[in-house]
Structures are given as C-alpha cells and as structure tokens.
Amino acid sequence: MRQVITAQQMRDAEQRVFDAEPDVDLMGRAARAVAKIAEGVAPSGPVLVAVGPGNNGGDGLFAAAHLADHRPVTVWLAMGKGHEAGLAAARAAGCHVVDAVAAAAALGDAALVIDAVTGLGSRPELPTTTATFAEACEASAVPVLSVDLPSGLDADSGQVHDSFRAQHTVTFAALKACHVQEPAASRCGQVHVVDIGVPVPQDEGQAVRQADEADVARWWPRPDATSDKYSRGVVMLDTGSEHYQGAALLTVAGALNAGAGMVRYTGRVHSGLVLSRFPSVVVGEGRAQAMVLGSGWGDTDGAEGRVANARLHGLPAVVDANALYALPQGRLDGWLLTPHAGELSRMLGCSRSHVQTEPVSCAREVARTTGAAVLLKGATQYVAEPSGRVTIAVPGPNWTAQAGSGDVLAGICGTLLAAGLPAWRAGVVGASIQAMTAARNPGPYPPDALAARLPEVIGSLLA
Numbered sequence: 505m506r507q508v509i510t511a512q513q514m515r516d517a518e519q520r521v522f523d524a525e526p527d528v529d530l531m532g533r534a535a536r537a538v539a540k541i542a543e544g545v546a547p548s549g550p551v552l553v554a555v556g557p558g559n560n561g562g563d564g565l566f567a568a569a570h571l572a573d574h575r576p577v578t579v580w581l582a583m584g585k586g587h588e589a590g591l592a593a594a595r596a597a598g599c600h601v602v603d604a605v606a607a608a609a610a611l612g613d614a615a616l617v618i619d620a621v622t623g624l625g626s627r628p629e630l631p632t633t634t635a636t637f638a639e640a641c642e643a644s645a646v647p648v649l650s651v652d653l654p655s656g657l658d659a660d661s662g663q664v665h666d667s668f669r670a671q672h673t674v675t676f677a678a679l680k681a682c683h684v685q686e687p688a689a690s691r692c693g694q695v696h697v698v699d700i701g702v703p704v705p706q707d708e709g710q711a712v713r714q715a716d717e718a719d720v721a722r723w724w725p726r727p728d729a730t731s732d733k734y735s736r737g738v739v740m741l742d743t744g745s746e747h748y749q750g751a752a753l754l755t756v757a758g759a760l761n762a763g764a765g766m767v768r769y770t771g772r773v774h775s776g777l778v779l780s781r782f783p784s785v786v787v788g789e790g791r792a793q794a795m796v797l798g799s800g801w802g803d804t805d806g807a808e809g810r811v812a813n814a815r816l817h818g819l820p821a822v823v824d825a826n827a828l829y830a831l832p833q834g835r836l837d838g839w840l841l842t843p844h845a846g847e848l849s850r851m852l853g854c855s856r857s858h859v860q861t862e863p864v865s866c867a868r869e870v871a872r873t874t875g876a877a878v879l880l881k882g883a884t885q886y887v888a889e890p891s892g893r894v895t896i897a898v899p900g901p902n903w904t905a906q907a908g909s910g911d912v913l914a915g916i917c918g919t920l921l922a923a924g925l926p927a928w929r930a931g932v933v934g935a936s937i938q939a940m941t942a943a944r945n946p947g948p949y950p951p952d953a954l955a956a957r958l959p960e961v962i963g964s965l966l967a
C-alpha cells in the first residue's frame with residue numbers, strides 16, 4: 505500500500521524537517537536521487553535539463569551539476585531565471601546554459617531530457633515556449649524524466665493541462681494525486697518514489713492510499729483443508745433482465761471465476777440459459793453469505809422492492825447499476841456500491857464532469873451518507889469508506905473500458921464479500937484483480953473472456 509499525499513501535506517512535512525534541523529539539505533538529497541535515476545534511464549550521452557524559476561528547477565540544476573561530472577549537460581532556463589545556488593553549481597560543473605532556440609536544437613542530440621520546470625508549485629497553463637518545448641519532446645524519441653511531476657500538471661488533481669509527458673517521474677517522500685489519478689497518471693510514466701528523509705504522517709480518516717499487487721495477494725481469500733462451499737462463501741445473484749440477459753451470465757462468470765464456494769442465481773433471466781453456460785450454479789434463494797443486485801436490471805419494475813428484500817436477508821450486498829437508484833433508507837453498513845461516474849453523478853444530483861474532476865470527494869460523500877463502501881469505477885478506481893479513507897485499486901490497461909466489465913466486476917466483488925472480506929476491501933481487491941487480469945492479457949478481450957482468465961491470474965498471484 506502506498507500513501508498519496510497533497511502538496512500541502514508535503515510542504516508541511518518538509519517544514520517540520522526544517523524546523524527540527526535548519527541546515528538539512530533536502531534539495532541536495534532530491535537532486536542526487538534525480539541524477540541517479542537519470543543514469544539508470546539513460547546511462548550515457550548528452551542530457552538536456554529544462555529548468556524553472558523555483559525549487560523544482562533547483563533540484564534540476566543540482567542534478568545537472570552531478571551529471572556534468574562525466575557527461576555533457578545542457579541547461580535551459582525556461583522562464584529566464586533559476587535557483588541561484590543551483591545555477592552556480594551547474595555552471596561550475598561545466599553545464600552549458602542556453603536559450604530556447606538552442607535548447608530545441610539540443611533536443612536532437614539528447615539522450616535524456618530532465619523536466620525540472622515546475623513541481624509542487626505548478627500552475628495550469630505553461631508559458632507558450634515551455635509548452636512548445638514539451639510538445640517537441642513528446643514528438644521526439646528522447647525519454648523525459650520529470651522531477652516531482654510532469655511540469656504543467658497540478659499535483660493534487662488527475663486532470664490534465666498542457667504539460668510534459670514523461671517516461672519516468674521521480675517524486676519525493678510519497679505519491680501525489682497526479683501520479684495515480686487518470687488521465688494525469690498516464691503522463692507520469694513510471695513513478696519512482698524516493699525517500700529524502702521527510703516523514704509524511706497522514707490523517708488516517710482522510711487518508712488516500714494506492715493498493716499494490718502484494719496487497720491483493722495478501723487479502724485474497726484462500727481455501728484451506730477445512731473449507732467447504734459454505735465456508736468459502738455462497739453468493740446470491742439477482743442480476744440481468746429480459747432485456748439484458750447477458751448481465752446474468754457475466755455476473756455469474758465473475759463470481760465463479762473469482763472462486764465462489766457456490767453461486768445461486770435468483771434473477772429474472774431464464775435459468776436454462778444460465779445453467780447451459782454454468783452448470784454448477786444453483787437456481788433460487790437459499791443459504792448465502794452475500795448478494796449482488798442491479799447489474800443488467802435496466803429500467804425493470806420493482807427495483808425498490810428487490811433491494812428492500814435483499815436488505816431483509818441481512819447480508820452484505822454489492823449494489824450495481826440501476827439498483828443504485830433504489831437504495832433503502834438507513835445505513836447500509838457492510839454493503840458495496842459500484843457506480844461509474846455517470847451513476848454517481850445521478851446519485852449525487854451533480855454533473856458527470858464534476859465527478860470526473862472531484863472523484864475522491866464525490867465517492868467519499870456517498871460513502872459518508874449511506875454508510876456503504878463506494879467503488880467508483882473508471883480509468884482510476886476509487887474505494888471510499890464511510891470514515892473518509894480512500895483506497896485506489898491497482899491500475900490496469902484501458903481495454904476494460906467496455907460494456908459488461910462492470911457486470912463481471914460486480915460478480916467478483918460478490919464472491920469476495922461472501923468470503924468475508926469487508927466491503928471496502930472486496931471493492932479494492934475485485935477491481936484490482938480485474939485490472940491485473942487485463943494487464944496480463946493485453947488486447948481487446950471481451951469481458952467474459954477476461955473473466956475466464958481470472959483463475960490463472962489468481963493462481964499465479966497466490967503461488
């Protein structure tokens with residue numbers, strides 16, 4: 505699990521270090537880390553460093569000075585000035601300081617560009633010359649290493665503006681939102697988090713973290729010698745409708761391939777269809793440990809009654825699609841709601857673009873008011889708990905952006921709930937395993953084909 509902090513939290517943490525140890529050289533530590541990673545990305549050849557006026561530029565200038573020790577380094581002061589001591593060090597080390605025209609020309613020979621224009625102090629709308637240089641970098645084959653973040657992004661947001669597009673980003677102490685929230689995250693390339701001796705305590709209630717594959721492996725429920733179908737977990741699916749019959753099959757595929765002890769099907773799709781594809785399914789209500797509701801219901805009648813009936817069972821439930829608009833009154837402790845941005849916006853009565861701009865606060869709001877965990881699906885998948893804590897699932901490729909992925913995911917999460925995982929963890933683990941399966945099977949696999957590959961991914965993860 506990796507922490508995600510805000511720019512202000514980073515600045516506060518840095519200030520605490522300075523208060524305790526006024527002479528500490530944090531910029532020196534940051535610069536050494538940048539130079540080391542630069543050597544790994546491009547071990548030889550000329551380096552071109554684009555430098556801004558603040559401390560991000562200072563990191564770049566001291567890194568330039570290290571690198572100039574044994575290879576040619578060109579420095580461009582993108583906004584006409586740079587950190588004074590850093591610039592002196594770079595000049596003393598033999599860096600060649602050039603203007604914008606010469607910087608553009610130097611790009612042709614560069615083995616690496618270091619982007620140290622702006623970092624935590626980055627405002628949207630890069631000056632035109634910098635934006636043009638960033639475009640030229642992108643059009644060239646030269647790798648870009650961004651210091652702290654690709655200049656032009658906002659540290660605390662996943663939104664994109666004119667910015668550099670990096671193959672590697674080196675950041676300090678902890679991840680920031682732009683490194684993990686799409687679409688900005690895609691501009692960061694591989695993110696290296698380096699320890700520069702700045703501890704970053706977080707307010708646990710408002711924490712944002714990103715799960716990794718080791719968390720998924722640790723949390724995945726494994727059967728043992730005492731297991732039977734009930735102890736592994738029985739999940740009851742009320743999914744699909746006459747109009748969306750496939751949703752029944754997709755939720756069953758997700759649930760079974762995630763390892764349910766048993767799947768019961770109680771939805772309105774003809775049981776013969778379900779059984780012809782999945783003969784181990786048991787049709788009709790019975791003993792179960794979790795339910796899945798709503799996937800593929802469409803506008804069918806009686807949503808409120810069906811959700812209320814689920815509540816009477818007293819079981820944790822995954823609530824998906826149209827069932828999200830039929831939530832019963834009262835707290836839904838132990839339930840997992842799985843909206844995408846459009847569904848969450850309808851639940852909140854706001855625009856979809858607002859959810860896309862403020863995904864964390866929107867997911868938190870619904871979790872707080874309902875008492876359920878909320879898995880907000882999309883290119884980045886967030887799980888908010890009623891406490892305010894948010895966990896981002898392991899990211900995956902964009903191929904899963906297709907009809908039916910959400911149905912499979914609801915089934916997977918139902919199995920995990922039935923196995924006894926708390927709702928938030930079922931959401932994180934379910935969304936992560938689907939993304940990991942897509943990452944290990946790159947290409948346009950339809951959701952049922954990816955569901956069929958879950959067992960081998962789970963098996964190799966736990967091996």
Ligand SMILES: NC(=O)C1=CN([C@@H]2O[C@H](COP(=O)(O)OP(=O)(O)OC[C@H]3O[C@@H](n4cnc5c(N)ncnc54)[C@H](OP(=O)(O)O)[C@@H]3O)[C@@H](O)[C@H]2O)[C@@H](O)CC1
Binds near residue numbers: 534
């Ligand atoms: N905090 C820490 O723990 C540590 C921090 N460290 C490093 O310091 C970095 C933060 O430094 P920072 O605060 O000086 O801000 P930084 O990102 O250099 O930018 C500010 C300058 O850029 C300018 N500017 C911004 N956007 C612009 C735009 N669109 N267009 C034009 N100008 C723009 C802005 O102008 P202004 O807004 O003042 O007009 C100002 O002059 C941090 O990311 C990390 O690399 C490490 O050394 C060690 C530990």
Ligand SMILES: [K+]
Binds near residue numbers: 621622623652653654
């Ligand atoms: K930068």
